[in-house]
Amino acid sequence: MSILKTNEDLRSVIGAKIPGLEDKVIDHIDEFAADYIAHSPFIVMATTDCEGNCDASPKGDAPGFVQVLDPKTIVIPDRPGNKLAYGHENILSSGKIGLLFFIPGTRETLRVNGTAQLDSSAELREELAARGKDAVLAIRVTVEECFFHCGKAVIRSNLWQTEKWESPYRVSFGEMYAKRKNAGNDVIEAVDNSIANDYKNNL
Secondary structure, X not given: OOOOOOHHHHHHHHOOOOOOHHHHOEOOOOHHHHHHHHHOOEEEEEEEOXXXXXXXXXXXXXXXXXXXXXXXXXXXXXXXXXXXXXXXHXXXXXXEEEEEXXXXXXXXXXXXXXXXXXXXXXXXXXXXXXXXXXXXXXXXXXXXXXXXXXXXXXXXXXXXXXXXXXXXXXXXXXXXXXXXXXXXXXXXXXXHHHHHHHHHHOO
């Protein structure tokens, strides 16, 4: 094992920064980023608390569910979820946030970093409504960094190449719960049925 501990260690392995590449990082949402956000149905939201404990949470809805209010402000609707609220608690703790936007079939992604607040105003929640339901709350992001990320990771992973996909991976929350609680098949079925019902009726 050879652990890298300094920037010098890191650069000795990966090489120097590419001259001029940092010029792509801007401090606002420009027309290109705004157009990408308008077409994006899925993001990963990364947060951290004041002690450095991290969380990354998927957020998704119809394309354009994240709205650009102005070049320095975007809002993310929060929909019904599991109420663990790790990301929300992190925002209350540190206010730091990082977002990664995806568009299916597009190799390039968009990264946005900044600070965040939780906004429960009725007017904004109504503006962010979907499927006849107001948003639970809104995550209001003040943009500090915005830049496009090249498509190499998506290309390597064959993420959008359907002919490369394996059969859908089955996740059973019932099996996980039963294993941890030493419960029987009836519990597995009850939990999985509850999850299926939640997917159908509580989006």
